[in-house]
Amino acid sequence: DQQVKQNSPSLSVQEGRISILNCDYTNSMFDYFLWYKKYPAEGPTFLISISSIKDKNEDGRFTVFLNKSAKHLSLHIVPSQPGDSAVYFCAANAGNMLTFGGGTRLMVKP
Amino acid sequence: DAGVIQSPRHEVTEMGQEVTLRCKPISGHDYLFWYRQTMMRGLELLIYFNNNVPIDDSGMPEDRFSAKMPNASFSTLKIQPSEPRDSAVYFCASRASGVSDTQYFGPGTRLTVL
Numbered sequence: 001d002q003q004v005k006q007n008s009p010s011l012s013v014q015e016g017r018i019s020i021l022n023c024d025y026t027n028s029m030f031d032y033f034l035w036y037k038k039y040p041a042e043g044p045t046f047l048i049s050i051s052s053i054k055d056k057n058e059d060g061r062f063t064v065f066l067n068k069s070a071k072h073l074s075l076h077i078v079p080s081q082p083g084d085s086a087v088y089f090c091a092a093n094a095g096n097m098l099t100f101g102g103g104t105r106l107m108v109k110p
Numbered sequence: 111d112a113g114v115i116q117s118p119r120h121e122v123t124e125m126g127q128e129v130t131l132r133c134k135p136i137s138g139h140d141y142l143f144w145y146r147q148t149m150m151r152g153l154e155l156l157i158y159f160n161n162n163v164p165i166d167d168s169g170m171p172e173d174r175f176s177a178k179m180p181n182a183s184f185s186t187l188k189i190q191p192s193e194p195r196d197s198a199v200y201f202c203a204s205r206a207s208g209v210s211d212t213q214y215f216g217p218g219t220r221l222t223v224l
Binding site for chain 2: 031032034036041042043044045046049089093096097098099100101102103
């Protein structure tokens with residue numbers, strides 16, 4: 001069973017608009033959530049994180065929202081840029097171990 | 111500062127051969143993780159170490175896989191004998207305790223077993 005799910009395998013957005021990537025989880029023991037960005041032939045790069053005691057964390061153009069009651073988190077990118085085109089993974093931490101979602105491929109069109 | 115270093119970046123071998131993947135974590139990081147990425151299963155944790163000691167190896171697929179961390183700056187993941195279904199990208203990641211739960215990944219090793 002998948003404990004972390006990203007239901008949208010791909011997302012296409014126009015440059016300058018908002019990108020919203022979603023992630024759902026099932027395990028209530030997750031205490032820390034992260035988003036990673038991955039370009040082809042590279043390792044995942046850490047983007048932004050949020051503790052389970054918070055509901056929002058912002059870093060420049062990137063904001064992560066956490067809804068614990070719904071077991072849902074989202075990543076907002078505003079404004080989207082062509083360089084943001086990549087695969088985005090959400091990950092959830094429990095006991096030093098990360099569980100990853102399947103990824104969402106974001107394409108930002110100029 | 112250097113990030114996580116992995117070698118080789120690409121490995122092509124024949125079924126039945128031994129394969130050794132190498133990782134150098136970020137200096138000062140006391141946790142090291144090995145992951146495998148495949149189309150079917152995505153990114154999955156194989157094993158992790160804390161202070162060079164293996165803590166959880168429940169993700170290691172079978173006895174053909176083994177991992178060691180002889181010191182704080184070096185770890186290996188060995189597959190013996192290798193099989194075509196082992197073809198995947200293998201990532202190493204590290205993190206520092208007491209800072210955050212953020213793991214930092216290396217560039218990966220793409221393994222192809224023919």
